[in-house]
Amino acid sequence: MNNILNQLIQLQELTFAKEEQKASNSKMPLAQLEKSIEKIRAQLPPEVADRYDRLQKHYPLAVVPLANGSCSRCGLAVPQQVVNATKAAEQLQYCPHCGRFLFFPDTIARQPKKKLEKNRPVEVGIARFSAPTLMVPKLAATTREEVIAELAKAIGAAGFVEDPSILNELALRREVIVSTAVEHGLAFPHVRDVEGGGLTFAVGLKEKGIDFGAPDGHLSKIFFFVVIATAATAFFLRLLAGLVRTFDSTDARKELLDCDTPEQMWKTLVKLTRETIP
Numbered sequence: 488m489n490n491i492l493n494q495l496i497q498l499q500e501l502t503f504a505k506e507e508q509k510a511s512n513s514k515m516p517l518a519q520l521e522k523s524i525e526k527i528r529a530q531l532p533p534e535v536a537d538r539y540d541r542l543q544k545h546y547p548l549a550v551v552p553l554a555n556g557s558c559s560r561c562g563l564a565v566p567q568q569v570v571n572a573t574k575a576a577e578q579l580q581y582c583p584h585c586g587r588f589l590f591f592p593d594t595i596a597r598q599p600k601k602k603l604e605k606n607r608p609v610e611v612g613i614a615r616f617s618a619p620t621l622m623v624p625k626l627a628a629t630t631r632e633e634v635i636a637e638l639a640k641a642i643g644a645a646g647f648v649e650d651p652s653i654l655n656e657l658a659l660r661r662e663v664i665v666s667t668a669v670e671h672g673l674a675f676p677h678v679r680d681v682e683g684g685g686l687t688f689a690v691g692l693k694e695k696g697i698d699f700g701a702p703d704g705h706l707s708k709i710f711f712f713v714v715i716a717t718a719a720t721a722f723f724l725r726l727l728a729g730l731v732r733t734f735d736s737t738d739a740r741k742e743l744l745d746c747d748t749p750e751q752m753w754k755t756l757v758k759l760t761r762e763t764i765p
């Protein structure tokens with residue numbers, strides 16, 4: 488049963504990756520992703536695949552983690568019996584209220600122990616999601632793995648999560664499904680389904696560029712490492728669209744890549760995204 492659950496989670500990741508590609512306005516064909524989606528879907532028992540399709544029509548996320556004994560999407564408490572069965576993972580479990588497939592986060596995707604920082608002052612624009620301490624103007628990394636490790640560490644050092652190695656592992660797992668690099672040298676490695684908090688991201692720059700598996704074969708230079716709470720998933724797609732729109736412009740990319748200090752980078756990012764991320 489764990490196998491079917493893992494296939495469902497992978498199916499959802501691929502479907503979501505397709506949405507990400509659409510949101511990032513990529514001109515790359517979606518055919519490869521659609522082929523992978525079809526392949527996994529074909530391996531599922533027909534009744535599970537049908538249920539997944541039905542759910543997908545209503546909700547972008549059909550497979551969701553439990554959070555403190557409740558469905559993390561509809562927020563309603565789930566009977567203890569269902570919680571136990573979800574944990575045991577011997578049979579597929581559904582939320583009795585909204586019908587979504589449930590998984591137990593500790594067994595599938597270990598969450599950071601500490602919740603994302605709450606009680607931050609009310610901010611506007613990009614300041615809601617990031618901070619000067621999360622800007623890395625000169626990445627030391629020279630590989631995809633190192634970029635992810637360096638930015639995960641920055642998020643850990645800034646106090647947003649307790650254990651950055653978990654972020655590291657989950658982000659790499661996501662890259663294996665399909666690269667998060669898009670056109671114009673941008674990449675959006677990310678970790679979804681984090682419990683609590685909203686959305687937080689760190690930004691790293693590498694002027695020389697790194698092979699991040701971009702579909703156009705170009706090197707990636709600007710990396711946004713995004714940590715996304717379950718409740719902020721839909722918002723992530725809007726953020727992604729806003730950032731891609733901002734850095735569609737060669738001038739904007741150059742202005743950011745020219746930054747030498749975290750403070751300068753932060754100021755530039757705030758300025759450039761004023762219109763695209765209100």
Ligand SMILES: [Zn+2]
Pocket residue numbers: 558559560561562563582583584585586587
């Ligand atoms: Zn529910």
